[in-house]
Amino acid sequence: MDFALTKEQELIRKLSAQFAETELEPLAAEIDDTHVFPMDSFKKMAALGFTGIGVPKEYGGVGGGSMDEVIAVxxxxxxxxxxxxxxxxxxxxxxxxxxxxxxAQKKKYLPRLTKGGEVAAFALTEPGAGSDAAGVKTTAVYDADTNSYILNGTKCFITGGSRASVLIVFAMTAPEKGTRGISAFIVEKDFPGFSVGKIENKMGLRGSETAELIFEDCRVPAENVVGKLGQGFKIAMQALDSARIGTGAQGLGIAEGAIDLSVKYMNKRVQFGKPIAALQGLQWYIADMATKTEAAKWMVYHAAYLHDIGKPFSMEAAMCKLNAAENARFVTNLALQIHGGYGYMHDYPLERMYRDAKITEIYEGTSEIHKVVISRAILGK
Amino acid sequence: MKIIVCVKQVPDTSGKVAVNPDGTLNRASMQTITNPDDMNAVEAALKLKDATGCKVTVVTMGPPPAAGMLREALAMGADEAVLVSAREFGGSDTYATSQILAAAIDTIGVEKDDIVMCGRQAIDGDTAQVGPQIAEKLGLPQITYAADITKDGDTVTVKRMLEDGYMTIKTQTPCLITCIKELNEPRYMSIGGIYATYNKPLETFDYEKLKDHKLIDATTIGLKGSPTNIFKSFTPPQKGVGVMLEGDGKETCEKLAGILIDKHII
Structure with a gap:
């Protein structure tokens, strides 16, 4: 048994930390205020290969796997x-x-989405299809004359949807078949009939634009069907299994960031004639925050490890996401408490992190949906 | 054409500097970084590689963990690395270090079209001596304080940044250039570069490898071959907290004047 990262992963951590400190941290407060997607940062990520992790070199990626992505995120x-x-x-x-x-799809789209610096989005959620992802109402009707599908419907809460040039969109091709009637399509932003609707005004994660997407007789060539017709729901669920590890990594990172800030603040802030780090009540806060975050870390890493060695990881991904998300809220809450009035001020990062952390309990599947996934895996139902 | 870049692993002075009881630096307890000016030299070499497709070789002298720093330079885009490491080389001052590095660079081979690059100086010793000494020992023309470098055939044009202005110098390759931070902004490693780095060649030059070189003998290397030795190093005590006087009235001014008179400043 080996808990060590590879030498390459240690360097990925070093690079990611340098990049985050130099390029991302200085913009974090600003993009939270302006509510604007950090396109320049995204292009820099692409130039360094971050957007090509997990994609083979022949398609513009850099290779690597889930654990490498976890470290960067x-x-x-x-x-x-x-x-x-x-x-x-x-x-x-x-x-x-x-x-x-x-x-053909790989050759056409992957280089654009990796080294090309173009943004992609995953469009599953609809106003009536959130946790019940099978309730997709967007339709895709085949038109034999043009060998294409005509999409109609609305997607909502799509992360990066307003900036994406390539999207995977889930739509009903055979409504009578239920989940087996959902198919996945590659849609480009310039396809006629596609438009971006409302950009949501969110509580947190404001530097990432969350958009409504509208499809009005949007014509998609038949060659843009992903996988087989009717496999869309399966594709979405499998993609979410992997994505949950990434969301777990987000929850883990924000908790670690909140602990780092709390430790600095506790050593610097003087009350009652001594740094507040000397107060046992707050020492116990830090002990709880660090212990739970350590547990969250190894659950996330373990799920990524299973993914990378090709073992089943669906339940572990759900568990690591559920736990890391709850921990992110727990830790940012105590970190804000440690910072007292300063923590509540918009000028300090904790206020933003507290708001940002909450989303990890909601998106890529709510905590409650994760408990459904986990209990089904355990009970076999 | 190739560029040989000398780099040094130094203590990260943004953290706490630890000193042993005998006054030497406690390197084991400190984080290390690649010397900042050396990063500018690596970047300058990589820019020339981008433009010409030349080969970039990074060289360091140091203990075995310095290989980690070389891997980072390879992950930035350098092609191969040489770690010069042996007990016999330990304790070298700038004279002995440049002797050993010159021997290593000569062993790698400096050809007609090549350039040797160094950072101006290291943040731990601040001597700025090793680059120029290597040039002397290899008989290469040297240009220090490079703030801009262009290469056209075998002619290198360098803008030197001096305290009171700039000086532009032309020379022929092979030559040695020392680089300053104004020269460029060092690039990051890349994810692809990181995956490639452990497959790139990294050779260790130990004492056996270099001992027969004409520049190497016991009187020119290591602690014994060093004309200078560190007598003492220490962290200077921090200055105390200053005194703040508030108010703009005559009384405050008189108080301030009184303090300055007491300290014999006025």
């Missing part, structure tokens, strides 16, 4: 959760195409 989330989420959620699409795309 974790380090980014310590300094800027919105940037971590941007990378983590972007990677879902190139990973789906790597696993299931045709050779």
């Amino acid at each position: 974790e380090e980014f989330a310590k300094k800027c959760m919105a940037s971590a989420a941007t990378l983590s959620i972007h990677l879902i699409t190139p990973h789906i195409l790597t696993a299931l795309g045709t050779e």
